[in-house]
Amino acid sequence: MKFLSDILVASLLFFAFSLQGIDINRTNIEEISEQRTLSIIKPDATAKNITGSINARFEQAGLKIIAQKRICITQEQAGKFYAVHREKAFYDNICKYMSSGPIVVQVLQGINAVLKNREIMGATNPANAAIGTIRRDFGENIEHNAVHGSDSEENAAIEIAFFFSSLELID
Numbered sequence: 204m205k206f207l208s209d210i211l212v213a214s215l216l217f218f219a220f221s222l223q224g225i226d227i228n229r230t231n232i233e234e235i236s237e238q239r240t241l242s243i244i245k246p247d248a249t250a251k252n253i254t255g256s257i258n259a260r261f262e263q264a265g266l267k268i269i270a271q272k273r274i275c276i277t278q279e280q281a282g283k284f285y286a287v288h289r290e291k292a293f294y295d296n297i298c299k300y301m302s303s304g305p306i307v308v309q310v311l312q313g314i315n316a317v318l319k320n321r322e323i324m325g326a327t328n329p330a331n332a333a334i335g336t337i338r339r340d341f342g343e344n345i346e347h348n349a350v351h352g353s354d355s356e357e358n359a360a361i362e363i364a365f366f367f368s369s370l371e372l373i374d
């Protein structure tokens with residue numbers, strides 16, 4: 204009898220730990236896939252007054268805009284933001300361009316936000332962007348391509364901190 208009750212207790216303990224394991228795994232997956240990414244609506248798009256149309260694309264795809272501001276930046280500030288491209292031939296032009304008019308900087312939050320935003324934006328060159336993407340529908344050329352989005356979760360954290368304090372991120 205004692206032997207049977209020991210087996211019963213052991214089975215119950217095993218079952219409880221298994222359930223706990225499943226819960227822990229599920230929580231980890233959710234934590235890993237919920238992300239934030241930096242988005243910039245560029246001067247060509249603010250000039251066309253289409254920031255609302257662009258924001259609707261993010262929201263329809265399930266991304267939440269948890270911070271947003273319309274600002275102007277200097278060429279020097281643009282240079283700091285795009286510092287990773289310092290050696291590229293297009294560096295000076297993109298810095299001049301990003302300081303040529305208002306931009307809207309924003310933080311998007313959602314499941315796999317970095318990759319999802321890149322899918323919604325489309326390829327850097329609007330000519331190569333898939334049908335239905337922001338850059339295909341609103342971009343003019345590789346420089347005037349309507350939007351910028353972070354390319355990794357690591358860079359997203361750096362880019363978000365460039366424009367926003369943690370107090371401005373309203374989840």
Ligand code: CMP
Binds near residue numbers: 327346347351352
């Ligand atoms: P963005 O995602 O903002 O990152 C850097 C920007 O440089 C890019 O979008 C383009 O608008 C701009 N750019 C201009 N020329 C090029 C190029 N030849 N290759 C990549 N990006 C370019």
